[in-house]
Amino acid sequence: MSDFDYLAADDIYLDSACQSLRPRPVIDALNRYYTEHNSCGERVKYAWGRKTDELVEDTRDALLKFLKLKSRDYFVSFTLNTTYGINLLLQQLKPGLFKKVMTSDIEHNSPFLATMTFAKKAGIPRELMIRERDGSINLSNYDFKKALVVVNCASNIDGRKLLNLKDLVKTVHKQGGVIIIDAAQAMAHSSDILEKTEADAICGSAHKVYGPSLGFMIVRRDLLPKIETSFIGGGMVDDVDKEKYQLSAESPNHVYTKFESGLQAWGEIIAFGESLKWLEKRTKADKKNLADCSQRLFDFLKSQPRVHLLNEEANPTMSFYIDGLDSHMLGQALSNEGIMARTGYFCVHYYLDHVRHYPPLIRFSFGYHIRPSDIDKTINVLERILG
């Protein structure tokens, strides 16, 4: 694909679940900010600044549009990454509102750990929900009364989706709870699951959506009364007296400043908007190529007796281990062949190590940059390794 023309023929990048490769338009947008209108957003009146503000606003709008969410219900704030976003919320949600905090067993450390500290801070129990093999949660098994629920809607192990997300959101809300979605892995290739969601907040990372290194939070406006601002600084206030201040977020037009303390990564925000535009332009052929590549590698891995594949079905994210071979060693061996893949537990230590007792794994995760030749080479190398 011409948007990834910088990728050499023998460089095979299979770590998009960590961060996707950036297409040219995204890189160009970032460069344009630095070379054409480098400026502080939100606080200046000169032309470059106004242009920056305009493009940042476009990104906020684009993100809501991407998930078919209405700006009267939601607002977008930017942050460092998904983990940071989840922590910003959990550290500022009023703890007395909840009877328990819930998460699931296959979570990334990001919600997994943040719910631990929340439970400790609030002095409430923490409950782990079991995800079914298809990624869903059996809602009848759990009581969500006044619960704070933090779950992913797509796993970073095998891409399995929270298929009954909509039902979960409804059930949680019905029982007076709050639900925060970790959308880090869903945004790039499974964003449909999030469309028109009614979750209270969605946290994600632009760098997993072909964007620059950046985090975002999509927050329901009616969640704000439950937030007690404690992480605060420049860019968040309209007025400051000796002992008090007035938050900009009190104005509906600037409500996003609730979570944006200090100067933001304006260039990255603007380039993220470009990545969303780029993503919406993916053609059926692009999607078919991604699906075909995923299917081919899935079929190959599934056919190998020594390979333990965690996926039930083909997905751009696949994790496995090979009997008798250390995955970290394999990762190095693949790297020697130009294949870049993640090894270890991918920040899901609890489920992979302590529940399933798997050895460290290898994860292949694809993006739209993937080429059929990449799969040919990967299969060829694996065939040689497997003998």
Added chain:
Amino acid sequence: MVCIAAFIILCLMSVIVAFLSIFRRDIGKRWWKTFKKAWGCVGKRLTLQKCETGFKEDIKNSILSKVIVKKPKLVKPISVGIEVVAVLIVLVTVWSLVEGAKAGLALWSLGTCNVQRPEACSLSAEVCSIDGDSGPKNPIEAIGYWFSDWGEIFSAIPDKFRDWDNAQLDLRGIMVHANVDKNAKSAIDIFDPGCSVCLQSYRAQKETGFFNEYNVLLVPFPIQNGDGEFKYKNSKMIVEYVMASVYQGNPETYSGAVSPALDIIDRIFMEKDEDHKSYQKLFNDYYSAEEAEEKIKSWLVEFGYSEAEVGEIESRAKSSEIAEIIAKNNDIVVNNIHAKGIPTMIYEGGKHTGAYKQ
């Protein structure tokens, strides 16, 4: 096992890189980053925490990852090979540590790092060693010797804390001064007339006034190896004559002034013949037993003894009485003082091995 081996290699490499960093900071900086990660992992494991990849895996993986694609069948044997090498590294290191500890302990307690061959220890003071027997003849014997060395080392440890009382040792020898200064501190100096280090020590003692500072009892000790042979071929005869000279007449009244013993020792250690050959060297390397004995007898005459008195000393030298005194001295030196080499001196409440240094 690979983990321990990796730890050992990590220790060694850290030392090397630390040294290298002095000259090449860039290389040092790069390697320290790796080592910091590795040491972090060691720290975690020591505190029973998990560490996903440590130095052990890094070493093994970097080797195996190079062969797995090209020669996957070699992975298993190489992996086994790495484990075997790791076991060997651990064994060698543990053995080295134990040997190092043994040598260190021996050096501290016995004054030599080589219990069987004290002279072979370059870390200890220069001595004429009192060697054991000819050593082990097979691996089983070697194990026995190894354990007996530890026995010797441990039995000598109390000596380090012992407040040596020369009077209690009950050694016989030559008082350097005829009229002992009651106020001077006592010293014992065990020597072999054939020992070159004893010669150096004696000269140093004379030069620095050691003999004036202390009431010194010179104890002649012919070094006998484990195989029964004397280390210096004429030492036994010289010691017999020296002790016979000391004990001429009433043993209770002997003194350096009337005894030619000190003169004999002094001449062996200090003087040379007309060809400028040291008498010690002549006795050790040139004189036959008969020539050596004749030389001693001629010296006695020279020192003022009549032929009859020399004959008396000769017969006393070969008597069981002198043999018993020497044997008793030897027993004290070996089994009580635990001397592994001489000269060994005892003064100021401590045992000192090697040539005297002020």
